[in-house]
């Protein structure tokens with residue numbers, strides 16, 4: 001029985017995953033779908049859902065995608081048996097033994113790095129590999145030719161017109177208590193019923209008491225914008241850090257009491273005060289100890305010289321969040337969508353020009369940023 005093998009984190013599985021598998025199954029006339037959720041050692045997972053939850057959700061998400069759907073826990077079982085790695089070169093032959101005629105499904109971006117895989121020639125010879133063309137990978141046939149010449153094997157191009165769904169944006173929506181569009185109803189229900197996305201609920205409850213509805217809405221939009229920029233530009237910033245910094249960036253905006261906290265004298269009672277106070281209060285009221293997160297909150301209004309990627313990300317996301325519809329924000333947002341660095345600079349330029357025009361005093365950190373980047 002022709003079987004499609006699809007390996008992924010499925011953290012969580014979304015509609016684009018099931019749409020893709022259905023497409024490939026139809027195209028290749030396969031009858032069985034084997035879903036293999038990846039297993040990461042707990043110490044370096046950084047994932048959202050546990051392995052067990054990803055298995056349960058995959059069952060719901062892929063139901064009906066083929067005549068027979070199997071969720072195979074081979075990666076977890078091997079890790080439990082003491083194997084340190086789940087290389088495709090080792091796992092595929094085992095799956096072939098188990099299911100017979102298998103086709104391994106991978107994305108076009110994986111093909112790009114195929115030569116860096118562990119024993120690529122063994123992966124190529126294990127079974128046919130279906131390669132899904134995604135946006136930006138039009139020259140898939142050419143890449144297949146290169147890889148085949150080097151490593152042999154049979155690669156099947158799949159011209160699937162996917163829409164770009166980002167797991168991390170779905171994750172952010174869920175953690176914000178919103179229903180994301182790209183997730184099946186059953187998957188969403190399972191997540192809610194089992195409290196799988198409640199991690200930041202206490203923070204959100206607290207924030208709601210600190211923020212007006214308008215500011216809380218802005219906060220959520222900054223989270224979504226930051227997570228989007230991070231994944232769209234492959235900035236590789238840790239999801240948790242991005243989420244924490246974005247969700248807390250304005251935690252002190254509407255509660256300016258100093259409460260004995262020490263912040264720069266020259267910021268007191270100015271519009272930039274809340275960034276310094278925000279970092280202090282994130283630590284005091286939310287227990288944040290991660291310096292990267294606190295530092296991103298610390299300069300989200302002024303910017304500064306030599307910024308980290310996380311600082312630039314929160315700064316840019318704050319000014320181009322989806323709740324800001326007035327001129328020229330949509331244009332700045334577009335710039336940031338095209339190029340992260342240019343987007344950041346455009347925001348800094350815009351902010352600087354605005355301050356100059358209004359004749360407002362410009363905070364020293366902003367002047368340093370301007371000198372450094374513009």
Ligand SMILES: [Fe+2]
Pocket residue numbers: 249250253274300301318
């Ligand atoms: Fe702010």
Ligand SMILES: [Fe+2]
Pocket residue numbers: 218222249250318
């Ligand atoms: Fe903000």
